[in-house]
Amino acid sequence: MSTATTARDQSSSPARGTGDAGVRSWKNPVILAVVALFALLVFALGAPGNDVTFRLSEENDPIVLPSIVVSAPVVGWIAALAMLALAVLAILRTRSGRRIPTWVLAVFAVLFLVAFLTWVVGSARTPNVALYGLLAGSVTLAVPLIFGSLSGVLCERSGVVNIAIEGQLLFGAFAAAVAASLSGSALVGLLAAAVAGVLVSLVLAVFSIRYVVNQVIVGVVLNVLVSGLTGFLFSAVLSEDSERWNSPPRLPVIDIPLLADIPVIGPILFQQTIVGYLMYIAVAVVYVALYHSRWGLRTRAVGEHPKAADTLGVNVNRMRFMNVLLAGVVAGVGGSFFTLVAVSGFGRDMTAGQGYIALAALIFGRWNPIGAFFAALLFGFATNLSNVLSLLGTPVPDQFLRMLPYVVTVFAVAGLVGRSRAPGASGIPYIKG
Amino acid sequence: MKLELIGITKRFGSLVANDSIDLVVEPGQVHSLLGENGAGKSTLMNVLYGLYDPTEGEIRVDDRPVTFKGPGDAMAAGIGMVHQHFMLVPVFTVAENVALGNEATKAGGMLNLQETRTRIRQISDQYGFDVDPDAVVEDLPVGVQQRVEIIKALVRNAEVLILDEPTAVLTPKETDELLGIMAQLKADGKSIVFISHKLREVKAVSDVITVVRRGKVVGTADPSAPTTELASLMVGRSVSLTLDKKPATPGEVTFRVRDLTVQAANGQRVVDGLSFDVAEGEILAVAGVQGNGQTELTEAIMGLQDHVTGSITLGGNELVGRSVKDIIRAGVGFVPEDRSVEGLVGTFSVAENLILNRYDDAPFAKGLSMSPSAIEQNANEKIAEYDVRTQSASAAAGTLSGGNQQKVVMAREFSRPLKLFIASQPTRGVDVGSIEFLHRRIVAERDGGTPVIIVSTELDEVLELADRIAVLYRGRLMGIVPGAVSRDVLGLMMAGMPADEALAQAHHVQGGNL
Numbered sequence: 049m050s051t052a053t054t055a056r057d058q059s060s061s062p063a064r065g066t067g068d069a070g071v072r073s074w075k076n077p078v079i080l081a082v083v084a085l086f087a088l089l090v091f092a093l094g095a096p097g098n099d100v101t102f103r104l105s106e107e108n109d110p111i112v113l114p115s116i117v118v119s120a121p122v123v124g125w126i127a128a129l130a131m132l133a134l135a136v137l138a139i140l141r142t143r144s145g146r147r148i149p150t151w152v153l154a155v156f157a158v159l160f161l162v163a164f165l166t167w168v169v170g171s172a173r174t175p176n177v178a179l180y181g182l183l184a185g186s187v188t189l190a191v192p193l194i195f196g197s198l199s200g201v202l203c204e205r206s207g208v209v210n211i212a213i214e215g216q217l218l219f220g221a222f223a224a225a226v227a228a229s230l231s232g233s234a235l236v237g238l239l240a241a242a243v244a245g246v247l248v249s250l251v252l253a254v255f256s257i258r259y260v261v262n263q264v265i266v267g268v269v270l271n272v273l274v275s276g277l278t279g280f281l282f283s284a285v286l287s288e289d290s291e292r293w294n295s296p297p298r299l300p301v302i303d304i305p306l307l308a309d310i311p312v313i314g315p316i317l318f319q320q321t322i323v324g325y326l327m328y329i330a331v332a333v334v335y336v337a338l339y340h341s342r343w344g345l346r347t348r349a350v351g352e353h354p355k356a357a358d359t360l361g362v363n364v365n366r367m368r369f370m371n372v373l374l375a376g377v378v379a380g381v382g383g384s385f386f387t388l389v390a391v392s393g394f395g396r397d398m399t400a401g402q403g404y405i406a407l408a409a410l411i412f413g414r415w416n417p418i419g420a421f422f423a424a425l426l427f428g429f430a431t432n433l434s435n436v437l438s439l440l441g442t443p444v445p446d447q448f449l450r451m452l453p454y455v456v457t458v459f460a461v462a463g464l465v466g467r468s469r470a471p472g473a474s475g476i477p478y479i480k481g
Numbered sequence: 482m483k484l485e486l487i488g489i490t491k492r493f494g495s496l497v498a499n500d501s502i503d504l505v506v507e508p509g510q511v512h513s514l515l516g517e518n519g520a521g522k523s524t525l526m527n528v529l530y531g532l533y534d535p536t537e538g539e540i541r542v543d544d545r546p547v548t549f550k551g552p553g554d555a556m557a558a559g560i561g562m563v564h565q566h567f568m569l570v571p572v573f574t575v576a577e578n579v580a581l582g583n584e585a586t587k588a589g590g591m592l593n594l595q596e597t598r599t600r601i602r603q604i605s606d607q608y609g610f611d612v613d614p615d616a617v618v619e620d621l622p623v624g625v626q627q628r629v630e631i632i633k634a635l636v637r638n639a640e641v642l643i644l645d646e647p648t649a650v651l652t653p654k655e656t657d658e659l660l661g662i663m664a665q666l667k668a669d670g671k672s673i674v675f676i677s678h679k680l681r682e683v684k685a686v687s688d689v690i691t692v693v694r695r696g697k698v699v700g701t702a703d704p705s706a707p708t709t710e711l712a713s714l715m716v717g718r719s720v721s722l723t724l725d726k727k728p729a730t731p732g733e734v735t736f737r738v739r740d741l742t743v744q745a746a747n748g749q750r751v752v753d754g755l756s757f758d759v760a761e762g763e764i765l766a767v768a769g770v771q772g773n774g775q776t777e778l779t780e781a782i783m784g785l786q787d788h789v790t791g792s793i794t795l796g797g798n799e800l801v802g803r804s805v806k807d808i809i810r811a812g813v814g815f816v817p818e819d820r821s822v823e824g825l826v827g828t829f830s831v832a833e834n835l836i837l838n839r840y841d842d843a844p845f846a847k848g849l850s851m852s853p854s855a856i857e858q859n860a861n862e863k864i865a866e867y868d869v870r871t872q873s874a875s876a877a878a879g880t881l882s883g884g885n886q887q888k889v890v891m892a893r894e895f896s897r898p899l900k901l902f903i904a905s906q907p908t909r910g911v912d913v914g915s916i917e918f919l920h921r922r923i924v925a926e927r928d929g930g931t932p933v934i935i936v937s938t939e940l941d942e943v944l945e946l947a948d949r950i951a952v953l954y955r956g957r958l959m960g961i962v963p964g965a966v967s968r969d970v971l972g973l974m975m976a977g978m979p980a981d982e983a984l985a986q987a988h989h990v991q992g993g994n995l
Contacts, residue, residue: 145748341591342584349570349581356568359532360582360633361553472571
């Protein structure tokens, strides 16, 4: 235009200086301080006077690790004081207008967990817990959650909200039990579970994508439908002749030689059923494919900005349809865990809301397969902890312990770890034109 | 590549969006499609890009008839499109956006983004785009996002580039840069279809101008044709492009801002220590490149921002810290910059939208109930007064064209006595015919003795309306200059030069300017 305008050529979007001390959020430091004071009162001042034993291996394991024995008051005081120090650090950082580093929150959480475990086990009648069992059991309990949340990842990343995870799990469990009982083969049951999951998905896909019905409503209706259908068949057919219909063989645990003998992590990683191994494979495959393959790029695009994908020649609704079906396979296989791994036989509504917890894990894991995996593990841990603790006989009432997984869920989803961001078009049907 | 549209008709039910349109785009030509909002330009281009099937008519590429089943076919035929609302996935990187739908892959369908990055760098260097393939799109300025869209088309070997209202979202400087890019593309033998309703730009870049009105081609024009001729062709009646307004007669200063600072959630000072006054009966225009604190300034006055310090007084009463409702009650009228999101409730009727600020007052409310007859009567009066083109008062506001929506917002805000009127981007996305009307209405409010603040990124508008101009740069006031100042001074100030320096420098180089 003119010499004058070019004289001071500036970037069209001015980058502004940051580092201004200004708007501060006191939410995190306040929460940390309150929790740290609570820890001081309960875990330190209220610590039981005895020692606590954490066993790392069984006596007849090939490799025997010594048990960890700690003094409950010592651990309680150290952890509580360290947590107080971190809370003070957080307050100081916030006062000077700087961010609280992530490591502070992470270390704080670990300290809290250690202090809580020591206190609660120390207060039990038998202050002695098998740590390896606690961890391995958590993973086992997390298996259906992980499959469920992966199903959610596949759907929501492509823009379809999947509330029907619960129904997929339940129908998978039912189909696995019946098919395995009739055929006498657990593998046939596994296959049937996948097919059952796809059937639920098919209804979800047809109604939410083809007929543009509200996705949340279709999902909820599907859950109720599957619950009613399997409940009816259970009482009308399965209970009549449970020998024939509802006595599936269980999937065998396959030990991987040598690796299975590694203390603590051996049982977690290398002593699993097919379903357990499939879970690890599924997490890895979905993660890699989602972020590094053509399919993944298109899936994410369709879930974030379907119109952009459409203008580049990507068939949005076909992509969504395929992903929802694929999610059905994943969740169906997860459902088989209930009847082929956990117990031998189907029970009415045996998934007991695990599908919804899987949904929470999906959100807590920020719609990322790895994140969902760890979130599901956390929920599995909370569930298993409540089981183990009720066996040990803790002073905390049983009812409170059984609330634990759900309390963890509420806190996790309420954004304790910062705000997570859903895929831009999740839940919004795509209509051309 | 030569592109021909022959007798294209597109009907949506009974609505004829395009009525047998003929258009020929020769290779290496910038062909402008000029028309008001809602004239059918975008529909035509969506037909051309395979997003809509034409009801009748034929598309020919190099004299061969073609049919496009989807955008994929159009791209394969060498047509690329830069949509008015960018078709970019905000959370993707530039490379991912460019690769989408046209991915280079390794074995097993795994992405090979390296190849895409290389292509982006090539094109970026060739045209001087300065685009980083690994930047996340939502972090990029709008102008750069637009270049990413152009790269998307070029990577797919587009020979014809459709630019749909490309300058609507750009700042004056970005617009100049875009026009430069278009010239380069043309020099490389690409054809460009340039869709716009901005006459100055169309005249500056076009080889041929086709004017569309109400879905029909109403004529072609030479770029050298006078602006008024183009405007009347486009609108269908003669329009006056210059506003004859009387000089302001400023009265008492009733609106004062002192040391106003607004902080964003991350602590940035988005408005930084502003102090200014507005007198009764004058228009203060706030100019500046988009994103330099104008939005936050207006929202702070309206009580829509948190973290506001300083003082804002209207007639001696402090506004900072009061609720939005109190501020509205104090007599502040506000036209927000995004009318479809903030100015209107799209699914509410025109009549309901017209009383959004007075729904709980007589005569529209009686105790707990509303009075539908009073609301309808008010709506009919306003529709007539402001010439709002709507099927009825009960039509959803979202179905109206941009200009008519803005008339509804404006009518609502002017429907009660004001002590201060603020309009942000009052004519963005509004057709020429309506602009004239809205401007006159704003000036009438000023002449009635109301202090008026106009925020606009369009220099034309600022110069047209302002009695005084305040320029914001990075949240700070670069100075307040008289309304008759030259474009160059404003340009310098918008780039961060204080008013006195800018005036001195512009005076220095005078003579070499447009």
